[in-house]
Amino acid sequence: MSTGSPGAAANGKQSLDVGRIRKDFPILDRTVRGGRPLVYLDSANTSQKPRQVIDTLTEFYERHNANIHRATHELGEEATEAYEGARLKAARFIGAADETEVIFTKNVSEAINLVAYSFGNATALSGPLALRDGDEIVITEMEHHSNLVPWQLLCERTGARLRWFSVTEDGRLDLSQAGELINPRTRLVALAHQSNVLGTINPVQDIVARAHAAGALVLVDAAQSVPHGRVDVADLGADFVGFTGHKMCGPTGIGVLWARRELLAEMPPFLGGGEMIESVRMERSTFAPPPHKFEAGTMPIAQAVGLGAAIDYLTDVGLDGIREHEHELLRHALPALAEIEGLRILGPTAPENRGSAISFTLDGIHPHDLSQVLDDRGVAVRAGHHCAWPLHRALGIQASTRASFYLYNTHAEVDALVEGIRHAKRFFGG
Amino acid sequence: MLLESMYQEIILDHYRNPHHKGLRDPYDAQVYHVNPTCGDEVTLRVTLKDVGGEQVVDDVSYESLGCSISQASASVMTDLVIGKPVSEAMKIGDAFLALMQSKGQARSEPDEDLLEDALAFAGVSKYPARIKCALLSWMAWKDATARALAETDGGQA
Numbered sequence: 001m002s003t004g005s006p007g008a009a010a011n012g013k014q015s016l017d018v019g020r021i022r023k024d025f026p027i028l029d030r031t032v033r034g035g036r037p038l039v040y041l042d043s044a045n046t047s048q049k050p051r052q053v054i055d056t057l058t059e060f061y062e063r064h065n066a067n068i069h070r071a072t073h074e075l076g077e078e079a080t081e082a083y084e085g086a087r088l089k090a091a092r093f094i095g096a097a098d099e100t101e102v103i104f105t106k107n108v109s110e111a112i113n114l115v116a117y118s119f120g121n122a123t124a125l126s127g128p129l130a131l132r133d134g135d136e137i138v139i140t141e142m143e144h145h146s147n148l149v150p151w152q153l154l155c156e157r158t159g160a161r162l163r164w165f166s167v168t169e170d171g172r173l174d175l176s177q178a179g180e181l182i183n184p185r186t187r188l189v190a191l192a193h194q195s196n197v198l199g200t201i202n203p204v205q206d207i208v209a210r211a212h213a214a215g216a217l218v219l220v221d222a223a224q225s226v227p228h229g230r231v232d233v234a235d236l237g238a239d240f241v242g243f244t245g246h247k248m249c250g251p252t253g254i255g256v257l258w259a260r261r262e263l264l265a266e267m268p269p270f271l272g273g274g275e276m277i278e279s280v281r282m283e284r285s286t287f288a289p290p291p292h293k294f295e296a297g298t299m300p301i302a303q304a305v306g307l308g309a310a311i312d313y314l315t316d317v318g319l320d321g322i323r324e325h326e327h328e329l330l331r332h333a334l335p336a337l338a339e340i341e342g343l344r345i346l347g348p349t350a351p352e353n354r355g356s357a358i359s360f361t362l363d364g365i366h367p368h369d370l371s372q373v374l375d376d377r378g379v380a381v382r383a384g385h386h387c388a389w390p391l392h393r394a395l396g397i398q399a400s401t402r403a404s405f406y407l408y409n410t411h412a413e414v415d416a417l418v419e420g421i422r423h424a425k426r427f428f429g430g
Numbered sequence: 431m432l433l434e435s436m437y438q439e440i441i442l443d444h445y446r447n448p449h450h451k452g453l454r455d456p457y458d459a460q461v462y463h464v465n466p467t468c469g470d471e472v473t474l475r476v477t478l479k480d481v482g483g484e485q486v487v488d489d490v491s492y493e494s495l496g497c498s499i500s501q502a503s504a505s506v507m508t509d510l511v512i513g514k515p516v517s518e519a520m521k522i523g524d525a526f527l528a529l530m531q532s533k534g535q536a537r538s539e540p541d542e543d544l545l546e547d548a549l550a551f552a553g554v555s556k557y558p559a560r561i562k563c564a565l566l567s568w569m570a571w572k573d574a575t576a577r578a579l580a581e582t583d584g585g586q587a
């Protein structure tokens with residue numbers, strides 16, 4: 001870590017210098033809705049971007065822009081180096097064995113679809129990963145639609161059976177079902193590392209151990225965990241891990257699929273096109289080795305470079321410090337919210353071992369109405385089912401309001417949220 | 431303030447005491463519509479009757495879940511269309527759609543006689559995310575009415 005970074009001291013204990021961090025995020029200075037300071041509590045949806053990332057994007061376009069891998073000039077070399085450099089940064093960030101295990105996609109949804117389509121293509125081609133009649137794919141009821149619909153579609157295409165863990169009343173996976181759900185017919189288990197609604201952190205290692213014992217692969221949707229703390233793919237033990245750049249201070253349009261090298265070698269391609277080939281004839285083609293086999297066409301080059309800058313930024317601030325800071329915000333927010341009459345927090349109500357997204361319902365006030373009142377005061381939250389409709393059904397509710405915190409949020413912003421909710425109750429006469 | 435322009439007293443009244451709510455029998459057509467961005471939903475039934483050769487909206491009944499805007503809009507909609515000839519009710523629906531698409535700046539003055547309480551939703555049109563809430567029940571009603579008309583046509587053929 002460079003000295004003088006806005007992160008904590010080297011021991012990582014002292015919490016962040018949030019005042020300095022906020023200065024890195026130009027958007028946090030603006031006002032909304034007629035002059036109100038922005039209180040941005042929607043980072044689980046997408047995070048804001050620091051100056052360092054914005055400058056990297058600008059500099060790339062101003063100084064180094066060229067297509068990668070195919071240009072035979074200096075700019076092409078620079079662009080290729082920047083793009084491949086970002087791959088290396090992403091690989092180190094998550095503890096990949098090497099950078100050939102890191103595939104760039106446009107977001108985590110595409111990363112998950114890549115795996116699902118690759119299984120589907122393997123089935124059509126009778127490859128080693130082919131699904132057979134009676135095979136099962138296991139997901140959970142708390143998945144984001146992005147880690148749910150691709151598996152439904154795969155099952156429809158191949159005849160495999162989709163099964164899922166249900167969620168307990170306190171917002172955790174019902175692990176009592178594990179023995180029955182994960183069995184010799186299971187081919188893949190796909191689950192979120194951290195729920196985008198409940199904040200629940202799932203016991204991935206435990207699930208991986210059971211799945212591997214049954215001969216199944218595991219895909220982890222790490223969209224909500226990678227931005228907020230150290231995630232090491234070797235520690236997790238999973239076979240596929242996906243995450244998305246825009247939730248971790250990076251640009252939109254860039255995501256990552258990490259997978260074990262042997263699997264990537266076995267998997268048939270997802271998208272065909274330029275740059276993913278080894279040799280092309282009119283009748284058939286052979287493909288480049290991973291990761292390029294899975295990167296067809298001109299990739300989001302500047303965005304990948306921007307993600308590299310975001311990784312540098314987060315590393316510089318310190319992931320442990322970020323986790324600690326969010327934990328402090330949770331320790332403040334959870335009890336303050338729980339004190340509001342009629343407010344029900346979904347998922348774990350204690351700050352321990354929990355992510356910093358807090359979803360809740362409020363008696364008598366629909367989330368849309370609540371978020372409108374908050375928005376009027378400059379407080380940005382999300383209202384709805386947060387792309388987790390089955391989870392909301394399972395919890396017996398139609399929609400919820402979600403406040404989510406990140407490294408730049410302050411205790412005063414938690415207070416603004418709480419005061420805003422109280423104001424909404426007065427406004428609607430609740 | 432903008433917020434008060436959106437949550438007019440008329441809207442809050444309809445929200446707290448919705449008119450014509452509940453599903454009633456018999457009916458000519460029933461539809462189920464959802465707003466996929468937030469999960470708001472409505473099940474709506476339409477009954478038509480023939481009055482001197484003209485189709486008239488005899489009843490609109492509904493069950494719905496959603497925010498104040500979608501609930502109030504359903505209530506106001508039933509007030510406006512029940513008892514009206516279908517052709518006239520459709521005109522009101524078109525005027526309401528135009529109001530919602532006006533972004534708070536209608537090119538021509540909205541027709542107060544046609545829209546009555548529905549005029550209160552003008553403030554909602556400034557919030558793109560909420561327009562769908564206001565339109566949910568209207569779209570369901572249009573859909574159900576079209577189906578009911580198809581039924582009666584089929585019956586007469």
Ligand SMILES: Cc1ncc(COP(=O)(O)O)c(C=O)c1O
Nearest residue numbers: 107108109144146196221223244
């Ligand atoms: C847990 C989880 N999975 C998947 C996604 C989808 O991310 P993206 O839209 O970037 O593909 C999100 C965020 O929207 C998420 O929170």
